[in-house]
Amino acid sequence: MIEVPATPYPYRFPPGRTALVVIDMQRDFIEPGGFGHALGNDVSRLAGIVPTVAALLALFRQQGWPVLHTREGHRPDLSDLPDAKRARGHATLRIGDIGPMGRILVRDEPGHAIVTACAPEAGETVIDKPGKGMFWNTPVHAELDRRGITHLVFAGVTTEVCVQTSMREANDRGFECLLVSDATESYVPAFKQAALDMITAQGAIVGWTTPLSSLVAAVGASEGKTA
Ligand code: TIU
Secondary structure, three states, X not given: OEEEOOEOOOEEEOHHHEEEEEEOOEHHHHOXXXXXXHOOOOOHHHHOXXXXXXXXXXXXXXXXXXXEEEEEOEOOOOOOOOHHHHHOOOOOOOOOOEEEOXXXXXXXXXXXXXXXXXXXXXXXXXXXXXXXXXXXXXXXXXHHHHOOOOEEEEEEEOHHHHHHHHHHHHHHOOOXXXXXXXXXXXXXXXXXXXXXXXXXXXXXXXXXXXXXXXXXXXXXXXXXXXX
């Protein structure tokens, strides 16, 4: 077990059974002209965490630990898009419409891609999800069970929407979840802080949070012990 200082108390994880889950680091949320922008958000804040997410990915890759990426998006025929989701927000550009990065939130369009600095590498799992949470209508639970994963380290965007929903879904399914606090971001700073507070309240009711530096130090210390 590796122990990481965390909020609200230290998080312990078994290296062989722990996966990194990077949520929706897609151009559609991070760059102007995508879904996040169409919903009326200032998307510039989200680009700030790209180097931190890339460093977290590098840590897991160096250790040879499993990495999963999720992408929110819909089939080109929109058969997996509920009318309620398409209508929500009265946006000028809706899901499926053609924007500057191709059709908004549609699979395989330019905007649907994960930003280059966080792009999946060979052997990493990519989960396409039609909802905010990573378990709804996806094969992820079977994949995690098949690989014997019990602990999940989360990063990505946005903190209070897809990250929090996915973490809550994972928590209900029995996974021990840690969110890397500087590898996640929201369009609304107060919502990010509120999400971190709600996740860790009541003795880690949803899970733990810690900055990347604490995770890196804990992994480094554990290597020192085994050397
Ligand atoms: N709107 C918003 O904050 N987020 C989403 O719609 N999806 C994700 O968080 N990925």
